[in-house]
Amino acid sequence: MPSNENYNVAVKVNDLHKYFGELQVLKGISNEINKGEVVAIIGPSGSGKSTFLRCMNLLEVPTKGNIYVDGVDITQPKVDIMKIRQNIGMVFQHFHLFPHMTVLENVMYAPIKVKKLSKVEAKQQASALLARVGLESKAQVYPSRLSGGQKQRVAIARSLAMQPEIMLFDEPTSALDPEMVKEVLDVMKGLADSGMTMAIVTHEMGFAKEVADRILFLDEGKLAEDATPDDFFSNPQCDRAKQFLEKML
Amino acid sequence: MNLDFGRIIPNIPFILQGILLTLQFTALSTIFGFLWGTVLSLFKISNITPLTWFSNVYTSIFRGTPLLVQLSLIYYATPQLTGYNISPLEAGVFTFSLNSGAYISETIRGGILAVDRGQGEAAKSLGVPYSMMMWDVILPQAVKNILPALANESINLLKDSTLVSVIGVTDILRRSQIVAAEKFIYFEPILVAALIYYVIVMGLTTGAYALERKLQRSS
Ligand SMILES: Nc1ncnc2c1ncn2[C@@H]1O[C@H](COP(=O)(O)OP(=O)(O)OP(=O)(O)O)[C@@H](O)[C@H]1O
Ligand SMILES: [Mg+2]
Secondary structure: OOOOOOOOEEEEEEEEEEOOOOEEEEEEEEEEEEOOOEEEEEOOOOOOOOHHHHHOOOOOOEEEEEEEEEEEOOOOOOOOHHHHHHEEEOOOOOOOOOOOOOOOHHHHHHHHHHOOOOHHHHHHHHHHHHHEEEEOOOOOOOOOOHHHHHHHHHHHHHHHOOOOOOEEEEEOOOOOOHHHHHHHHHHHHHHHHHOOOEEEEEEOOOHHHHOOOEEEEEEEOOEEEEEEEHHHHHHOOHHHHHEEEEEEE | OOOOOHHHHHHHHHHOHHHHHHHHHHHHHHHHHHHHHHHHHHHHHHHOOHHHHHHHHHHHHHHHOOOOHHHHHHHHHHHHHHHOOOOOHHHHHHHHHHHHHHHHHHHHHHHHHHOOOHHHHHHHOOOOOOHHHHHHHHHHHHHHHHHHHHHHHHHHHHHHHHHHHHHHHOOOOHHHHHHHHHHOOOHHHHHHHHHHHHHHHHHHHHHHHHHHHHHHHHH
16 A cells, blocks of 8 residues: 555554543554664553553554554554554563464464465574574474573564564563573564564663663553653653652662 | 073173264264364354354253253154154264254353463464464364363263164164063163263273373473
């Protein structure tokens, strides 16, 4: 679909509202994420970070507003959401690996079923991705035998196997033991360096500061602050962000 | 009471021959019932109102009426309604599959709902269409969770299979009744039948238990 949007914009969010029944969770968020940009989404618990992220691949259906991915408004009923989702990877707090498939099968599954890759191609690609996240030796293992950090790295490899242009992360390290956080953040850092467009909900302030190009601070369903990491961490504008940072740091 | 098994010993092989039929009957009903139950359970969790409505009414009817009534209806009504001369065995398998599908659909529905929501979300986020997500991701996990219940259903089918003797299928029970009528002794053949059923059910129960243990260990 031709678009008159700026070709540099990966995701454009326009006046996004989301209700769960009576509860208004997102109250008019507008923003743009450029291609290759890494955006950290932070904010207090319940502020709507996950909901915001999940709207971007329509795991939650926005109540009002528009979301453009590569210029296509994905909130329009006629869009092929399966097609859009192939282009947007998502990594969850609790990994959600498929427990009845081996690590390799987890990574090969969607390329074979959705992209109709041959088994040979899919396997080559999966092996390369597992090597990239440092887990080629675990290819034949079932997820239940992996540590949390390993599971999350497999989950990242599984998402990357669809060769997405955008990656969404919802607190990818929050369920991990502290000693495993780094191995996952390192993989994400590598991904960021490779030019991937990323939106990351995280409580890892150090990581956000170091890797993100921009910080979005959500508070009570509103985008309370949109700043570079330097500005945000050294000189937060709103009181809520100040309070939040005092608690976090 | 004097029990004299000596007189029916020559007839025991005849009764035993019913085992194969009973097992076949149970296996077929289990398989078709499972497939039909899967379809019904998918109807139940779908957002398509006529399908959920149909499967709920269907389940209610088949759970709310006696199996023997269903069996008689299907056996006697099918030839009249369709002109197809249904054999007693076919009528039995058909009825039992329809009936067990109703029960199993509830079990499978529960199994599907018990699968972590994240599994479906992970599949969706990879762009996997609904049907593939169900078939490749959700159902295998759901079925694994409910295997013990399915094994139980199969055991119930086996015991209920004696009902088909009413429409003349020569299963274990029917054969023991034939022997009883021939020899004018009633307890002994029926006791033999009871013993055979008990041994089979115990075998299946032990197998199901071993399977359950194995699954518990592997997860
Ligand atoms: N499916 C849902 N149905 C009803 N309410 C929901 C649903 N999902 C989220 N909510 C509510 O929406 C609000 C925002 O939730 P959300 O998960 O987006 O917050 P969050 O910023 O990600 O919080 P956290 O840091 O705890 O993950 C919360 O009050 C939550 O209870
Ligand atoms: Mg959240």
